[in-house]
Amino acid sequence: MSRPEDILPPDLFYNDLESRKYTTSSRIQKIQSSMTHRALSLLSLTSPSLILDIGCGSGLSGEILSQTPDQGTPGGPHIWMGFDISSSMLGVALEKEVEGDLFLADAGQGVPFRAGTFDAAISISAIQWLCNAETSEESPVGRLSRFFGGLYASLRRGGRAVCQFYPKNDEQKKMVSQAAVKAGFGAGLLEDDPGTKNAKTYLVLTVGGGEVDGDITGVVRGMDGVDVMDGRRKGQQRKRGEEVKGSRGWILKKKEQMEKKGRVVKATSKYTGRKRRIQF
Amino acid sequence: MKLLTLNFLTCAIKTCKTSPASFPLHPRDAELEIIESEINLPFLRNILPRLMWEEIRVIASELGLPSLPTTPPTREDLVEGASQAQATEQAEGEAVAEVEEVPSQTAKDLHRILLETGIKEGKLVCGNCAHEYKVMEGVANFLLPGHLV
Ligand SMILES: C[S@@+](CC[C@H](N)C(=O)[O-])C[C@H]1O[C@@H](n2cnc3c(N)ncnc32)[C@H](O)[C@@H]1O
Ligand SMILES: [Zn+2]
Numbered sequence: 001m002s003r004p005e006d007i008l009p010p011d012l013f014y015n016d017l018e019s020r021k022y023t024t025s026s027r028i029q030k031i032q033s034s035m036t037h038r039a040l041s042l043l044s045l046t047s048p049s050l051i052l053d054i055g056c057g058s059g060l061s062g063e064i065l066s067q068t069p070d071q072g073t074p075g076g077p078h079i080w081m082g083f084d085i086s087s088s089m090l091g092v093a094l095e096k097e098v099e100g101d102l103f104l105a106d107a108g109q110g111v112p113f114r115a116g117t118f119d120a121a122i123s124i125s126a127i128q129w130l131c132n133a134e135t136s137e138e139s140p141v142g143r144l145s146r147f148f149g150g151l152y153a154s155l156r157r158g159g160r161a162v163c164q165f166y167p168k169n170d171e172q173k174k175m176v177s178q179a180a181v182k183a184g185f186g187a188g189l190l191e192d193d194p195g196t197k198n199a200k201t202y203l204v205l206t207v208g209g210g211e212v213d214g215d216i217t218g219v220v221r222g223m224d225g226v227d228v229m230d231g232r233r234k235g236q237q238r239k240r241g242e243e244v245k246g247s248r249g250w251i252l253k254k255k256e257q258m259e260k261k262g263r264v265v266k267a268t269s270k271y272t273g274r275k276r277r278i279q280f
Numbered sequence: 281m282k283l284l285t286l287n288f289l290t291c292a293i294k295t296c297k298t299s300p301a302s303f304p305l306h307p308r309d310a311e312l313e314i315i316e317s318e319i320n321l322p323f324l325r326n327i328l329p330r331l332m333w334e335e336i337r338v339i340a341s342e343l344g345l346p347s348l349p350t351t352p353p354t355r356e357d358l359v360e361g362a363s364q365a366q367a368t369e370q371a372e373g374e375a376v377a378e379v380e381e382v383p384s385q386t387a388k389d390l391h392r393i394l395l396e397t398g399i400k401e402g403k404l405v406c407g408n409c410a411h412e413y414k415v416m417e418g419v420a421n422f423l424l425p426g427h428l429v
Contacts, residue, residue, distance in 0.1 A: 048323035050330075079323055079395070081285055083422065090419055099317065101285045101398075105292070105422035109429045112292035112422055114303055116330065137426055146429070156330070 003168060005132045014057070014086035023058040023092045032124055035200060036061040037072065038192065039122050039162040042204055045075030049119035052154065054107050054147075054163070055126025056082025057089040059098035065122070066099045083107070085129075108133075108143030111150030118154055121161035127203075128165045131172050144176060148183035152207060161185075161205040173201065180205055281418050284327070284394040287336055289420075291406035292413075293428050301408040304335045307343060310402035313418070319391045321383050325355050331394075340393065348393070358387040 004013050014022070022028055039061075053061055065080045067073040083103035084090055090102050105112065108130050130147055131140045151161060167173035173189070180187045185205040192200040289305055296302035333352035340348050360382035383391075404413040404420060411428075414421045 048320050048326060050323075050327060077320060077323075079284070079320065079327075081288075085423070094417055094419070101281050102419045103422050104419060106424075109422075109424055110292060110294075112290050113288045114290050117288040119326070135426065 003128075003166075005129050009132075010129050011086045014089050016088045016091070019058060019086060019088040019092050022089075023060065023096075029060060032060040033064060035124050035164045036064045036122070038200075039124065039164055039202065040064070040074055042162045042190070042202065043074075043120045043122070043160050045078065045120060047075050049075060049078050050117065051078045051080040052111070052113070052118045052121040052151075053080055053082035053100065054111075054121060054123035054151070055129070056084050056093070056100070056102065057086070057126075059093035059096060059100065059102075061122060061124050062093070062098045062100045063096070084126075107147045108138065110146045111154045113150075113154040115153050116156040119156060119159055121151060121155060121159075121163075123161070123163040123165070125164060125166060127163050127176065128167060128172070131168070131175065140175065141179065144179035145182065148180045148185065151205075152183040152185055155207045157208040159207045161207075163203040163205070164200060165203065167201055177203060281415060281420055282395055282398045283336070283339060286339055286399075286404070287331055287394075289404070291408060291411060292422050292424055293406070293409055293411055296406060296408045296411075299408040302406050304332075304339055305404035305406055305413065307339065307399055308403050308405050308412070310343060310399045310415075312343065313398050313400040314392075314396050315398060316396055317391075319383050319388060320395075321358060321381055321387060324358055324387055324390055324394075327394075328353070328355055328358070336393075345393070345397070353386045353390060358384055358390070360384050 007013060051065055053065070056062055059082065062080050062082055064073055065076065065078045068076050080100040081103070082093075082100050083105040085104070085106045087104055090104060093102055107127065127147070130143045133140050133143060155161060165176065167176065177187055177189060180203060185207065187206075188204045190202040190204055192198075192202070286304055286307070289303075290296070291302035291305060293302075331352065333348075337348045337350070340346075398418055399415050400418050402415050404415060405411070406413075
């Protein structure tokens with residue numbers, strides 16, 4: 001199967017026709033939606049946040065970010081801003097009247113927001129495009145470095161980013177992850193369905209926060225369901241399905257146990273398990 | 281483009297990164313629009329400490345909007361009768377009490393200006409390099425010619 005980024009630059013590949021075909025395909029909608037939910041679960045947001053969507057396209061992920069916890073979006077509804085290099089893709093997003101703000105921008109040129117703007121960032125099926133430089137003045141390494149450098153600065157301390165992408169090969173996977181680490185991120189790679197044709201690669205990035213190691217093998221501890229490709233940190237990892245104490249999932253499980261014992265339990269709502277902030 | 285976004289966007293040009301004049305970008309020939317949305321109190325509370333209030337005031341006045349108070353609202357200002365909003369704690373750290381918080385007029389005003397008021401057409405101009413970013417249908421064009429990256 002040929003890769004679109006080997007055929008044309010992204011703004012030409014995603015023209016009006018392709019953008020419409022892409023957005024209306026129920027197969028694509030389904031895949032992008034499930035990857036967005038996966039990325040959201042890795043972001044572990046507990047309350048409405050400011051999120052950047054890189055390569056937001058027609059807003060398939062954005063629509064999910066705007067939903068409530070009852071509709072399946074943890075911590076939502078979030079406020080998001082998205083940018084994309086294809087004006088046709090953004091045109092489709094405008095037609096759909098998505099709630100986020102949209103920009104025409106090239107991730108390889110950086111991220112034009114002031115330091116500490118976002119709580120989190122998400123990018124679904126986009127950053128493999130950065131590995132292709134369109135002109136001789138640009139190099140993939142230069143573009144990746146401007147992107148991750150800008151992204152790192154635009155996230156607040158303790159913020160996270162999850163980038164699902166389609167690396168062409170191991171070399172590309174490494175080039176992308178290393179660029180993120182070089183920018184200062186704590187980084188880990190997570191692979192769903194490895195070795196199958198449905199394999200999905202997620203680059204999980206954290207900003208500051210002490211507990212994260214600077215190298216690619218040091219994945220954020222305590223993050224649900226992250227399997228690091230490198231086995232060195234396995235010991236510290238949470239088993240799949242095990243809930244973090246005090247998390248929403250943990251509370252729901254406890255409630256279920258209590259109910260089974262015949263205890264009266266408060267009804268679950270969108271506030272259940274939310275972090276309570278200090279009241280002034 | 282929401283005015284909220286203008287409080288975070290900076291000039292994309294490399295040489296402007298270190299110049300304080302590259303933020304905020306200044307709207308020019310702006311046509312405004314109001315797009316109503318549901319108020320999101322927890323979001324307002326979250327974003328409040330991250331806002332650069334003086335810059336919001338500057339932009340509002342440049343756009344000819346009613347002038348904003350000189351001091352930013354506090355989180356406390358966002359809810360009606362905040363003192364009742366006390367959650368009780370039950371067994372094993374379970375958060376139970378749910379108090380429906382009522383957004384104050386301040387919260388509604390903030391929502392109006394930051395999330396419902398936007399620039400539909402016009403441009404955004406960098407105060408340092410004078411580069412103009414066009415806004416069309418609410419979408420700003422931040423693509424740079426190669427030599428400016
Ligand atoms: C497969 S689509 C994914 C769109 C959207 N994230 C989704 O999940 O539906 C890839 C998107 O990445 C965008 N893209 C490619 N290179 C880009 C770049 N350098 N900067 C910004 N967006 C880019 C394309 O225009 C396209 O909209
Ligand atoms: Zn500038």
